[in-house]
Amino acid sequence: MNLNEAISHLRKEPNIGQVLDAVAVIDFSPTQTIYIDLLASIISQQLNVKVAVVIQNRFLLLFPDRHPHPRFILSLDRDVLRSVGLSNQKAQYICNVAQFALLHDFDAIDWQAMSDDDIIQFLCQIKGVGKWTVQMLLMFSLCRPDVFPVDDLGIQQGMIKLFQLKETGKQLKNKMIELAEPWRPWRSVAARYVWRWKDTA
Numbered sequence: 001m002n003l004n005e006a007i008s009h010l011r012k013e014p015n016i017g018q019v020l021d022a023v024a025v026i027d028f029s030p031t032q033t034i035y036i037d038l039l040a041s042i043i044s045q046q047l048n049v050k051v052a053v054v055i056q057n058r059f060l061l062l063f064p065d066r067h068p069h070p071r072f073i074l075s076l077d078r079d080v081l082r083s084v085g086l087s088n089q090k091a092q093y094i095c096n097v098a099q100f101a102l103l104h105d106f107d108a109i110d111w112q113a114m115s116d117d118d119i120i121q122f123l124c125q126i127k128g129v130g131k132w133t134v135q136m137l138l139m140f141s142l143c144r145p146d147v148f149p150v151d152d153l154g155i156q157q158g159m160i161k162l163f164q165l166k167e168t169g170k171q172l173k174n175k176m177i178e179l180a181e182p183w184r185p186w187r188s189v190a191a192r193y194v195w196r197w198k199d200t201a
Helices: 003-010 014-022 034-044 049-060 070-075 078-083 088-103 116-123 131-141 153-163 169-183 187-197
Strands: none
Touching (some): 003 187, 014 153, 034 049, 034 088, 169 187
């Protein structure tokens, strides 16, 4: 990703320009660890950051070298997974990811050859994995430049604050999509800055 090019483009839109001025430079290095990041995303759903980190660390300690190999996950009793703080539903979703990863070797997949929509369609086959979860992987794991997670609460809060929006529900999402059009093809960059900016004074 050419961050300088992205910032130069986004500055043409004055509203996001003020966000860029108010937020420190963000690291956009991709993790490239789809499988691990997918497990972490499921664990952290509906949890605050501190609690999610504690549970993720407990989860990783269940495995040799802190690597949750799919076969090892599937060999564990469900009560063991729940003992680290996972709900029964999340424990099942973790197992669903492990089973899917056994059927489709994630390390052998050429993710860069797949479009954003292809990856969303592929990973949403896993029960417990939705579009928002895959969009987070696209933005953080693969560093795709033009993802706009309109369903994300943080983005909604940020754009309401940035554009003084009054809409709610579907009308809010439609307005957000309209307002983000000038940010193409760098909506991921804009979204991550809006996330950071929304909590500033």
